Amino acid sequence: MMQSMAGLAKRAASVTGGAVIAAALLLPVHAYAQSQNGLSNLFGGIFSGTNPAPSQGAPSPGGAQPWSGEDGASGHPLMTAAAIREAAGNFDNCVAGMWPDAARRGITQDNFQRFTAGLSPDLRIMDLMDSQPEFTKSIWDYLDILVNDNRLAKGREVLAKYKAQFDATEKATGVDRYIIASIWGIESNYSTQMGDRSVLQSTATLACIGRRQAYFKDEFLSALEILNRGDLRPEQMRGSWAGAFGPTQFMPTAFKRFAVDGDGDGRRDVVDNPTDLIASTANNLKKDGWQSGQTWGFEVVVPQGFNYMLADRAKAQTIAQWEKLGLKRPAGQPFPNPAEKAYLLAPAGAQGPGFLMLQNYRVIMKYNPAEAYALAIGHFADRLRGGQPFVQPWPRQERELSRTERLELQQLLAQRGFYKGTPDGQFGGQTREALRNFQASIGVPADGFASSDALDRLRGR
Secondary structure, eight states: OOOOOTTTBBTSBSOOOOOSHHHHHSOOHHHHHHHTTHHHHHTTTTTTOOOOOOOSOOOOGGGOOOOOOSOOTTOOGGGSHHHHHHHHHTHHHHHHTTHHHHHHTTOOHHHHHHHHTTOOOOTHHHHHHTOOOSOOOOHHHHHHHHSOHHHHHHHHHHHHHTHHHHHHHHHHHOOOHHHHHHHHHHHHTTTTOOOOEEHHHHHHHHHHSSTTHHHHHHHHHHHHHHHHHTSSOGGGOEEOTTSOBTTTTBOHHHHHHHOOOTTSSSOOOTTTOHHHHHHHHHHHHHHTTOOTTOOSEEEEBOOTTOOGGGOSTTOOEEHHHHHHTTOBOTTOOOOSOTTSEEEEEOTTGGGSOEEEEOHHHHHHHHHSOOHHHHHHHHHHHHHHTTOOOOSSOOOTTOOOOOHHHHHHHHHHHHHTTOOOSOOOSOOOHHHHHHHHHHHHHTTSOOOOOOOHHHHHHHHTO
């Protein structure tokens, strides 16, 4: 999933979407665009939960599940059922009204008319955009699903089959082939699950209806530019409901910034041309700051009594400084470069493994701003390289909190003066910081892990 917008949509959706995967998977939309396709398609509803059966609503094109006809869960005024119906009624005028902007981008009138002819809104997207899952997956379940023997075997086949392309790209960009292969495998299960919605229809729908119209107008016009230039055909541009397409899930604007013609045939085909796909994905990572020859991070053992208030992305320090605080690698291996700066991630709190994250982990986070996703990419790449599974156990006895319980936890933190935001059942940095402060106030490890025990303590049990 490439380049994200700070909000809910890089490629507007990976698995739409920390201590709890809810924190990591409720992604900003650019990640969220991709999420909605690659990862969520791959796993069905495991991250989004089981949605209630939709009530009678407007049908979706192609016989797909219809729109529920209900107000969106976000409460945004443009996501009310009435606003959605009104905007849908004006859809043709909205699309036609984008012609002047398309012309300024060099799109011919013939192509504009050809590519927009027959477009109709896919209102089911409104439900997907505003879905709020009741249940989420733990980070260990997430990793179990993504990093498995079958996908590893397929990844090794892909690395062998396209060795020449990986060799050339790695030499030209310095980007690790195993990271590229990992993204390819996790985003689309090696091109087998890329989504089947028309990118034009999805982005046109979102450009004219709902709460992210300005963002998706740019995506829609960028999709038209891709087609106008002849890089791809309309039938190739099929993907997630938010417009992410191809084996590594480019949003149209990300395609414009990062896609390259790897084999010199005059087209940038990131869908069916492995040379272009590998080169373009590497170019994305390189331009985002990939450091050649460096890894993404290290699993570390965190000592008893550690101050987990230091486990914060904003509190990076040198590895040598972390070592002085007692952090070490599980088998006692030395760190290659103690002068490197890293931050500590403790996704399962004091009960699970810690990770020191380097610059390349931050680059993966730019590709898709979800901690669990970036951890899965890095770990999957290491396994493809021949590395071993994580050494330390996860707290598999812990259960994930439901959305109702997450909402209650935030409300209780707010009542005690720790949480200043609006409770919404979605965990991010603000919630984790509030939980850490509460934990510190009662003398337990301030790890920010939203366990059932933490909720019980807030309830006063």
